[in-house]
Amino acid sequence: MLEEQLIQAAGFRNVGPDAAPTGFQLRVRSPYYRGLWGSLIERPTVTVDGEEFAGDDTLWTLPTGEYTFAELQRSPDARWPMDAPAVLTVPKPGGLARGIHEVTLELRLRMSYIPEELQPSIWTATRKAVIVR
């Protein structure tokens, strides 16, 4: 099962070589009540301890594959199902320090059945998450 809050405790970690991390990852539960085509995902904003990371550079790992944001937009078959977390990989040379960080995610999904002026749908979630190692 996934954790109730969107940003999961599991999966928050640095990536890249131990001596020189290239960024960090976070695992996100879908807030939506169905799975959806990856091209309906819009740019997310990830903020860690006040530092904002633009969605263009965020890599998406979904059960169907790994995608840059541009690839996700163009994909004919990428899917984010309800029962699998998306892994967002955010570039940040050096990674994050060991300890507790305040992480905020603005997740944006485009829905076809809601008037355009009320879109995208935006979920904002914040949690304290731990870099253990």
Place this chain on the structure above:
Amino acid sequence: MLEEQLIQAAGFRNVGPDAAPTGFQLRVRSPYYRGLWGSLIERPTVTVDGEEFAGDDTLWTLPTGEYTFAELQRSPDARWPMDAPAVLTVPKPGGLARGIHEVTLELRLRMSYIPEELQPSIWTATRKAVIVR
């Protein structure tokens, strides 16, 4: 998965012939942090809308079998594991009326590693539960 509260929404129902129910059942999650031998279970008290039902007459359905309270006490191998609910069948001619009932369970388990004068361990749980049909 089981519901967090001990008395589950699922499994609360009348038993016996539709025209003349003989009692009702409730499904209970174990509050303990391990599975245990059935003979370590002591008499429970079930109360519905103020009416108290004595534990001697309550039938226990566990993954290992069905037991009267006396059988449970004598059983060499009955077990209540953490991951399966116990079903308690309580005799009550006519059953319970359709609608919402206040159900209270006092569950008693005997622990060997706690001084006798502090035993049994007693968990009390109350919920509103629904007889649907």
Place this chain on the structure above:
Amino acid sequence: MSTDNLPFGLGVSLYSYTEDLGVTMTVEDCIEDVADLGAKGLEILGEGHIADYPNPSTAWIDAWFARNERLGLTPTLYGSWIDTRRFPGRGMTAAEGAAQLALDLRLAGRLGFSFVRPKIGVISGDLQVDPIWQEAVERNLELAEELGIVICPEIHWPTVIRSPVVEEYLEFKERTGTSQFGLLIDTGVFDVQRFHARGGSASFRMGDGGAMPPDVPFVPVSDLAEVMEHTVYFQAKFYEVDDDLVDHYLPWREIIDVVVDSGYTGWLSSEYEGHHVPYRAADQLRRQHALIRSIAAERTER
């Protein structure tokens, strides 16, 4: 008692369990709960509840049928989407819309469903549906007939019964003369007061532009009588039944009177949409079904 002597079928949509799904319950747990609470009809969202949609494994499909058989559940409606904004920078063609609907119809047919609800994209603030819908549906009427499926768009507040959208649907039905098309009424249109849902795992807003959703009045139940002949399915949307088994938001006695008096014998499929709190759906669904069964029993007695 536990015989199902109701004038209609009583079902549950797995949408009800949204706050629990993947968090405290698996899809399988939800289906078990639907059976445990005594419902006979099982509604799902194709994109929500089918593992590896749109290509479930044969093992998943076998388990689906075996479980429904064991639990005495009948697949009712399969909710689908025609995501007209799926391609950034351009709209969806009618052919693409038809292909999406065909995919879902085939999958629904394979799983034994009798109804498919395509949720169609809109093109205006007053919720006019994308004009590709007519061709997308029309191209699939033959397939729907082969599969024994009725396609039924959902009348969901703020779209109401007396609306241009419903007129468009009824004109389509008349023009094509098809019996594979009808209306799905979501009972949320009959709210007697607005419910303000609490909870949820994140704060939510619709867009950054500060636009406000349309303010549409709710609908008298008498409007329902006018479209009963075209209505093939009900989503029994509800929010809260209180500790005295009273629903302060939906006029169930009135709704059931119109439904049963019209001779409707189809499904009422519960859609819980109250506070976004785990475990609340299972309890509230039981309350709503106890309430609906009580009302049906009153009608029988009078």
Place this chain on the structure above:
Amino acid sequence: MSTDNLPFGLGVSLYSYTEDLGVTMTVEDCIEDVADLGAKGLEILGEGHIADYPNPSTAWIDAWFARNERLGLTPTLYGSWIDTRRFPGRGMTAAEGAAQLALDLRLAGRLGFSFVRPKIGVISGDLQVDPIWQEAVERNLELAEELGIVICPEIHWPTVIRSPVVEEYLEFKERTGTSQFGLLIDTGVFDVQRFHARGGSASFRMGDGGAMPPDVPFVPVSDLAEVMEHTVYFQAKFYEVDDDLVDHYLPWREIIDVVVDSGYTGWLSSEYEGHHVPYRAADQLRRQHALIRSIAAERTER
């Protein structure tokens, strides 16, 4: 960073996830979480976490090994019970106690564990253990040796390090001369202030007689140095690490100093026992491991 250059092994007991287990997480989910947070050692409760205890299926056992292999986890300690009150109306014989312990040793051995902690029944208000324990353990020393398992009763508050119970254990060890027996220290004995846990799915009381648990003072960490030579395992009991990565209840720097200075290279296995709230264990375990790793890193640097 992600290399594990610690002077001891860092593990997690699945007991930590008690509020989640069966409710928001399966046993498998918990084990995945232990690996995700970077621990290498996996502790379980035999009666809590083995499906169909005491007879797990071979499929369960195969999956256990395959998962641990995939996740890089080493089985550490298997918690067992000698339930001396199991037979209503009479005590347990030493033979019955030995049989229970043998059952758990065999199962622990089959699953690759190196330590078994039997929790032994008590016979008095001051927690004197049932005298059958000596024979029950002694009869199993040979089996433990065959299986490569060390049997280690747990020193758990309100039993403290300087106590008749610990003396009894150390006399047993000396008398038998066995190397299959040692002490497990639960760090809860070193609490610097009491933690009052909130939450839980039911109200709880111990007995109807109004008896009060013994009021025993906590233990200075200096007492630990005296028994380090007999200590084979630590349960790193904790309650709360705050948002500044500070534990106000347990003196981790002092504990780790004694542990590492003594030359101990065994396991520290985390036991979260704070507020009884789902999801809290996963977060708190990460905080505690970050704290312990920080302290170990400070020691390396100084």
